[in-house]
Amino acid sequence: MNCPLEDRNPEMLVAYAAGELDLETARVLEEHLAGCATCRLVAADQTAVWKALDAWDAPSVSPDFDRRLYRRIDEGVRFSWWERITRPFRPMPLRQALPLTASAGLLLMAGLLLQHPGPLAPVAPHSEIVRANQVENTLDDLDLLRQFGAADSAESVHPDAM
Amino acid sequence: MGAAAATLDYDAELMLRVKEGDGTSFGVLLEKHRASVIHFVYRLVQEQAVAEELAQEVFLRVYRSRSSYEPTAKFKTWLFRIATHLALNWLRDERHERGQERLDDVSADLPVRQVSDRRPSVEQRLVYEVKLEEVRRAVAALPEKQRAAVLMHKYEDMEYTQIAKALGCSESAIKSLLFRAYETLRARLAHMGRT
Numbered sequence: 001m002n003c004p005l006e007d008r009n010p011e012m013l014v015a016y017a018a019g020e021l022d023l024e025t026a027r028v029l030e031e032h033l034a035g036c037a038t039c040r041l042v043a044a045d046q047t048a049v050w051k052a053l054d055a056w057d058a059p060s061v062s063p064d065f066d067r068r069l070y071r072r073i074d075e076g077v078r079f080s081w082w083e084r085i086t087r088p089f090r091p092m093p094l095r096q097a098l099p100l101t102a103s104a105g106l107l108l109m110a111g112l113l114l115q116h117p118g119p120l121a122p123v124a125p126h127s128e129i130v131r132a133n134q135v136e137n138t139l140d141d142l143d144l145l146r147q148f149g150a151a152d153s154a155e156s157v158h159p160d161a162m
Numbered sequence: 163m164g165a166a167a168a169t170l171d172y173d174a175e176l177m178l179r180v181k182e183g184d185g186t187s188f189g190v191l192l193e194k195h196r197a198s199v200i201h202f203v204y205r206l207v208q209e210q211a212v213a214e215e216l217a218q219e220v221f222l223r224v225y226r227s228r229s230s231y232e233p234t235a236k237f238k239t240w241l242f243r244i245a246t247h248l249a250l251n252w253l254r255d256e257r258h259e260r261g262q263e264r265l266d267d268v269s270a271d272l273p274v275r276q277v278s279d280r281r282p283s284v285e286q287r288l289v290y291e292v293k294l295e296e297v298r299r300a301v302a303a304l305p306e307k308q309r310a311a312v313l314m315h316k317y318e319d320m321e322y323t324q325i326a327k328a329l330g331c332s333e334s335a336i337k338s339l340l341f342r343a344y345e346t347l348r349a350r351l352a353h354m355g356r357t
Contacts, residue, residue, distance in 0.1 A: 048348075048351070049351050
């Protein structure tokens with residue numbers, strides 16, 4: 001067997017320490033290790049690391065892990081419609097989100113204006129009403145002036161008659 | 163599902179059932195992978211509460227993406243890809259918040275005595291704690307990808323192909339990445355396991 005280190009196959013020594021090699025490959029490697037001090041040292045150290053890592057137990061899982069998870073899933077289902085609306089905007093950078101938001105706002109306003117053209121249209125009837133009133137007032141004023149005129153002319157006759 | 167289904171692993175089949183609306187299959191997947199995901203994330207971030215929170219997020223994402231799930235890789239590979247992504251993101255944010263806090267290597271030079279495991283005493287317990295702390299620090303000091311690769315290789319029995327897919331690397335890149343990682347660990351931890 002070629003030396004795994006010289007043969008650019010050092011992973012073989014890691015696999016050996018991890019017990020991943022099949023029996024035949026392991027046997028051949030052990031024959032090599034017997035005559036190669038460098039590989040022997042790497043294999044021994046790797047086995048030692050493997051043992052040291054064995055000592056690291058992870059703590060046990062909290063008993064309410066599943067309950068918390070299913071509650072979050074339920075909440076997610078309840079609010080999924082909101083997520084669906086907001087998700088496309090969330091990871092978007094500000095420089096992309098701003099023009100999009102502005103465009104959406106403009107489109108919304110345009111839509112509203114087209115659907116309810118009210119604010120501009122009522123001006124016309126309103127001005128007509130004002131104009132009718134004005135005409136009415138003007139006619140009243142003219143009537144009044146005419147009455148004043150009549151009174152004036154009567155008064156002007158009357159002194160002469162006196 | 164056709165011919166592709168024949169080569170699917172059982173977990174992927176369960177996930178496809180989840181996709182079709184079978185909540186029980188999700189429960190089976192959760193039961194099967196809960197501990198390994200939490201433990202993997204725990205060893206990456208080394209905080210139990212954070213590990214559980216991130217693991218919740220992993221399973222939430224699995225559930226939420228059920229409708230778009232396609233069994234292109236082994237389910238476990240996909241699961242650990244999500245877990246690695248979330249844990250490494252958390253580590254980056256955390257490191258950023260802590261202002262690039264560096265891990266001290268104070269315990270690396272502590273003497274380690276060989277003790278028998280037959281009768282655990284207070285002294286043995288203390289020695290064990292010191293050794294454990296040393297292991298934790300050595301793993302935490304590895305670059306992120308090396309750390310994730312070592313944890314998947316050592317504790318999750320994942321093959322090189324699976325680790326490569328989970329980390330988005332080629333298989334050969336993972337082999338050399340793992341060797342470099344173990345090289346670092348050998349320099350720091352080999353003295354602990356020698357008999």
